[in-house]
Amino acid sequence: MSDHTNTYPSLASAGHGLLVRxxxxxxxxxxxxxxxxxxxxxxxxxxxxxxxxxxxxxxxxMALALALLLSGRVSLFSMKRGAEWFLxxxxxxxxxxxxxxxxxxxLIGLLGLKIMAVIxxxxxxxxxxxxxxxxxxxxxxxxxxxx
Numbered sequence: 001m002s003d004h005t006n007t008y009p010s011l012a013s014a015g016h017g018l019l020v021r022x023x024x025x026x027x028x029x030x031x032x033x034x035x036x037x038x039x040x041x042x043x044x045x046x047x048x049x050x051x052x053x054x055x056x057x058x059x060x061x062m063a064l065a066l067a068l069l070l071s072g073r074v075s076l077f078s079m080k081r082g083a084e085w086f087l088x089x090x091x092x093x094x095x096x097x098x099x100x101x102x103x104x105x106x107l108i109g110l111l112g113l114k115i116m117a118v119i120x121x122x123x124x125x126x127x128x129x130x131x132x133x134x135x136x137x138x139x140x141x142x143x144x145x146x147x
Contacts, residue, residue: 027078030081034086036079036082040062043061044056044060044061044064045057045058046057065079
């Protein structure tokens with residue numbers, strides 16, 4: 001009897017090849033990175049709806065992205081260009097909010113000023129806490145990099 005060697009690639013190696021192609025596309029395609037970030041957002045939305053969490057799905061999606069980055073499953077380069085696009089086009093995402101304000105004239109008076117103050121203080125607080133956290137993490141990583 002002849003030795004029957006499998007000349008076809010196994011399912012595992014085919015899956016590995018698909019994963020390699022996906023990672024290559026993720027590293028080199030801004031559109032794939034944007035799609036991956038949107039997919040993480042949608043997964044976060046699904047988790048929030050399923051678990052009944054009182055937080056936005058985008059926050060859960062960002063936590064998932066952070067977990068993937070910290071675990072090494074996804075490299076920073078795999079999300080960098082997509083995230084840069086979102087940051088560059090951020091103003092585009094505010095257009096619907098501006099149009100909504102124009103439809104509600106009561107927001108242009110004192111009530112609007114109060115809301116604007118809360119938004120500005122909230123944004124300043126978030127930016128300050130984020131900067132402090134990044135600075136502390138950077139200092140910690142520099143201290144532990146030499147060990």
